Amino acid sequence: QVQLVESGGGLVQAGGSLRLSCAASGRTFSSYAMGWFRQAPGKEREFVAAIKWRYWITEYADSVKGRFTCSRDNAKNTVYLQMNNLKFEDTAVYYCAASATGSGLSQPSVYAYWGQGTQVTVSS
Numbered sequence: 001q002v003q004l005v006e007s008g009g010g011l012v013q014a015g016g017s018l019r020l021s022c023a024a025s026g027r028t029f030s031s032y033a034m035g036w037f038r039q040a041p042g043k044e045r046e047f048v049a050a051i052k053w054r055y056w057i058t059e060y061a062d063s064v065k066g067r068f069t070c071s072r073d074n075a076k077n078t079v080y081l082q083m084n085n086l087k088f089e090d091t092a093v094y095y096c097a098a099s100a101t102g103s104g105l106s107q108p109s110v111y112a113y114w115g116q117g118t119q120v121t122v123s124s
Helices: none
Strands: 002-007 009-013 018-026 033-041 048-051 059-061 066-072 080-082 092-099 118-123
Touching: 002 092, 009 059, 018 033, 018 118, 033 066, 033 080, 048 066, 048 080, 059 080, 080 092
Parallel strands: 009 118
Antiparallel strands: 002 018, 018 080, 033 048, 033 092, 048 059, 066 080, 092 118
């Protein structure tokens, strides 16, 4: 079992920045790929970013490329999502997730463990 707890969400003006954190406990964190998803009211959960366990290769949704950066600190069992130049449409609940696979990381179905989510609200 892997337990995930997100933090760092909040209210920010458009153009501002936030850094989300996801602390993991349980089984070996370093062997899991980690992903970030978000879900806005009335919309489906969508992929935001992911980072693999090997070589820390990252993937991003086109909508956040150049603005968001995903990183991890295996010593702290934590994954981060640095969000810059936030836009109103980034408003959502953000979830982190852990996957034992190394591919298909944009698909929610490959993640076995999920956090409870943290709200990000961007005011225009």
